[in-house]
Amino acid sequence: MKNFYITFLLLLLFISCSSDNTEPEITTKESPIEKTETETETEEKNNAEECKITNLDGLIIIEAENFELKGQWRIKEDEKASGGKYIEYYGPNSYNNQNLSNEITVKFTVDKASHYRVRWFMRQPDEAEGDKSNDAWIYLSDNVGYAWVNNADLNLEHYEKFVSRGKEEFAYGGVLDLHNPKASSWLTAKFPAAGEYTLKICARSEYFQLDRLVLSSGITDDDAQEASRNQGETLNCD
Numbered sequence: 086m087k088n089f090y091i092t093f094l095l096l097l098l099f100i101s102c103s104s105d106n107t108e109p110e111i112t113t114k115e116s117p118i119e120k121t122e123t124e125t126e127t128e129e130k131n132n133a134e135e136c137k138i139t140n141l142d143g144l145i146i147i148e149a150e151n152f153e154l155k156g157q158w159r160i161k162e163d164e165k166a167s168g169g170k171y172i173e174y175y176g177p178n179s180y181n182n183q184n185l186s187n188e189i190t191v192k193f194t195v196d197k198a199s200h201y202r203v204r205w206f207m208r209q210p211d212e213a214e215g216d217k218s219n220d221a222w223i224y225l226s227d228n229v230g231y232a233w234v235n236n237a238d239l240n241l242e243h244y245e246k247f248v249s250r251g252k253e254e255f256a257y258g259g260v261l262d263l264h265n266p267k268a269s270s271w272l273t274a275k276f277p278a279a280g281e282y283t284l285k286i287c288a289r290s291e292y293f294q295l296d297r298l299v300l301s302s303g304i305t306d307d308d309a310q311e312a313s314r315n316q317g318e319t320l321n322c323d
């Protein structure tokens with residue numbers, strides 16, 4: 086009788102273990118497939134994140150929609166924009182100072198010490214009159230930005246007004262509008278060495294639209310405009 090109980094208990098245990106084993110088997114059959122898909126997605130995401138904006142054939146092109154947006158900037162879609170997208174500032178005008186809650190940044194690298202002219206593709210809204218909605222504040226971190234005033238370099242140690250005009254189509258342009266001393270000038274970035282740099286834009290005019298930035302080195306401004314027209318963002322994904 087005792088042996089019968091032991092045999093019965095063992096049998097119960099066996100059935101119990103068998104049924105326990107059955108369910109996880111279904112789970113293990115399903116889960117590796119799900120896990121593989123998830124891992125693939127994660128790897129693709131990581132690879133995308135490893136791409137760095139850098140110089141390529143004398144150009145550094147940065148899509149505005151890839152800026153780190155903050156405050157009252159938003160991404161909008163338009164087939165006229167490079168990459169099908171641009172950014173728009175929808176907050177109030179900030180003509181006299183920078184509201185840093187609307188400061189946006191982008192990082193990029195250069196492979197050697199070099200000088201770049203800074204330009205952009207921008208657009209004013211259709212209803213904007215004259216020079217409305219056509220500017221932003223711009224600053225190159227670590228004071229690597231320079232203007233050319235009275236036949237001399239002027240190091241830019243804080244935000245300055247950057248301006249141009251464009252309607253309907255996104256227009257290539259962008260010059261500094263300095264007030265002390267009053268002058269109009271190219272903006273030149275003088276990178277002292279290879280490495281990563283940061284460019285900041287802070288909102289100034291409501292409904293200003295920015296498509297992308299074009300920094301060029303060693304080519305004329307006309308050539309930079311022509312070369313950048315059909316060139317996408319300059320990425321290195323190694």
Ligand SMILES: [Ca+2]
Nearest residue numbers: 167168170296
């Ligand atoms: Ca764009």
